[in-house]
Amino acid sequence: SKGCKLVGCGSAVPTLQISNDDLAEFVDTSDEWISVRTGIRNRRVLTGKESLVSLATEASRRALQMAEIEPDDVDMVLFCSSTPEDLFGSAPQIQKALGCKRNPLAYDITAACSGFMLGLVSAACHIRGGPFQNILVIGADALSRFVDWTDRTTCILFGDAAGAVLVQACDSEHDGFFGFDLHSDGDGQRHLNAVMKENEVDHTLGSNGAVLGFPPQHVSYSNIQMNGKEVFRFAVRCVPQSIESALEKAGISRSNIDWLLLHQANQRIIDAVATRLEVPPERVIANLSNYGNTSAASIPLALDEAVRSGKVKSGHLIAAAGFGAGLTWGSAIVRW
Ligand code: ACO
Numbered sequence: 041s042k043g044c045k046l047v048g049c050g051s052a053v054p055t056l057q058i059s060n061d062d063l064a065e066f067v068d069t070s071d072e073w074i075s076v077r078t079g080i081r082n083r084r085v086l087t088g089k090e091s092l093v094s095l096a097t098e099a100s101r102r103a104l105q106m107a108e109i110e111p112d113d114v115d116m117v118l119f120c121s122s123t124p125e126d127l128f129g130s131a132p133q134i135q136k137a138l139g140c141k142r143n144p145l146a147y148d149i150t151a152a153c154s155g156f157m158l159g160l161v162s163a164a165c166h167i168r169g170g171p172f173q174n175i176l177v178i179g180a181d182a183l184s185r186f187v188d189w190t191d192r193t194t195c196i197l198f199g200d201a202a203g204a205v206l207v208q209a210c211d212s213e214h215d216g217f218f219g220f221d222l223h224s225d226g227d228g229q230r231h232l233n234a235v236m237k238e239n240e241v242d243h244t245l246g247s248n249g250a251v252l253g254f255p256p257q258h259v260s261y262s263n264i265q266m267n268g269k270e271v272f273r274f275a276v277r278c279v280p281q282s283i284e285s286a287l288e289k290a291g292i293s294r295s296n297i298d299w300l301l302l303h304q305a306n307q308r309i310i311d312a313v314a315t316r317l318e319v320p321p322e323r324v325i326a327n328l329s330n331y332g333n334t335s336a337a338s339i340p341l342a343l344d345e346a347v348r349s350g351k352v353k354s355g356h357l358i359a360a361a362g363f364g365a366g367l368t369w370g371s372a373i374v375r376w
Contacts, residue, residue: 043215044167046376048109048206050102051344052095053084053199053331060196067192074196075329079307083199083332085184092123092202093130096180097137099202099340103176104138107206111138114206115172117146118163120155120179120336122234122365123186124148134178152232153303153364155179155336156203157222160360160372163207164217178204181335186234188263197305198264199332203340219289221282222370231270232365237262275309275363280316282371283359290373294318297373298356299346303363304328304338313361325351335364343376352376 059082060071075081086092096119104111117140119131126133131146140146151158156179163175180202187195210216239258279302287294300319302310307328314324327342334341339360346352354376361371 045216048107179336216375228367
């Protein structure tokens with residue numbers, strides 16, 4: 041049977057950096073409050089001149105380069121994002137920008153901060169059950185576009201970024217993808233969402249309007265609404281359980297894990313999960329102080345930095361977990 045493994049990673053962030061002190065100039069907050077409660081010091085934000093598609097393309101190019109794979113060898117592009125630049129999906133635009141000439145399938149996966157984990161598991165399943173060799177999994181989000189920049193309870197948390205990995209088919213004895221565990225709980229949507237809202241339409245469409253239910257409904261999306269305490273509690277409760285379950289399915293014990301790599305939402309969440317799993321701080325990957333919560337991008341962004349800095353080495357076992365809006369959460373045990 042077929043196995044699959046991670047063979048490359050890459051990331052890209054916008055150039056504009058916003059520090060906690062910068063934020064304190066337009067909302068009532070402070071560097072101390074933000075860094076003590078969240079561990080975040082800086083975040084990167086896309087400006088009007090940049091696009092998420094080009095950021096995702098850059099991250100993908102770096103992952104392909106590391107994997108020594110040409111765009112033409114890519115069999116599928118999974119774009120994990122809740123902020124695509126086309127409601128119908130941005131994945132085909134990335135496929136086009138990369139120059140994948142064989143027209144491989146490219147589609148979006150929408151699951152907020154868990155998106156990348158879902159993409160990773162989907163890629164592994166596609167490879168195991170289908171004819172695919174090389175699947176590019178991209179996590180990218182620009183939540184800055186959906187944040188109320190006058191709301192200090194949310195605008196301090198988020199940043200924009202893109203990260204990508206290449207998942208490649210291999211012999212089963214070289215398999216680098218072990219147990220996984222994925223969940224959703226729609227009941228928790230009330231704690232974290234950016235829901236559709238109806239806009240006023242000021243035109244009427246003739247006398248048939250009343251009969252046909254016209255005028256049509258025009259919609260947009262609300263800014264991010266969040267109950268921080270509930271999200272915090274959810275993450276600290278569900279993520280350790282999910283990782284335990286993935287480890288059990290993989291038949292791997294906690295003590296064999298080289299790195300704990302969680303979605304980078306809040307340093308206190310990361311610390312609490314690590315404590316519950318008894319993973320010492322020196323085996324925890326964290327880079328959110330520089331980037332904030334970058335949603336679907338956070339795991340591949342942190343992985344890429346850890347790989348390029350030499351922390352994560354070939355053969356290392358990683359327990360990775362995402363969690364966020366939906367609610368959705370999930371984990372996977374992978375070898376780098
Ligand atoms: N600066 C200064 N004061 C603030 C700020 C701020 N930026 N934000 C809130 N406060 C105030 C509040 O108004 C409140 O004041 P009050 O006591 O006078 O009412 C006080 O600080 C405490 O606020 P809490 O909300 O209770 O603070 P808490 O300790 O819960 O920290 C935080 C808030 C950082 C948001 C925390 O709950 C958290 O990180 N939760 C997880 C959130 C998260 O990770 N979300 C992303 C999920 S991933 C995804 O899918 C998008």
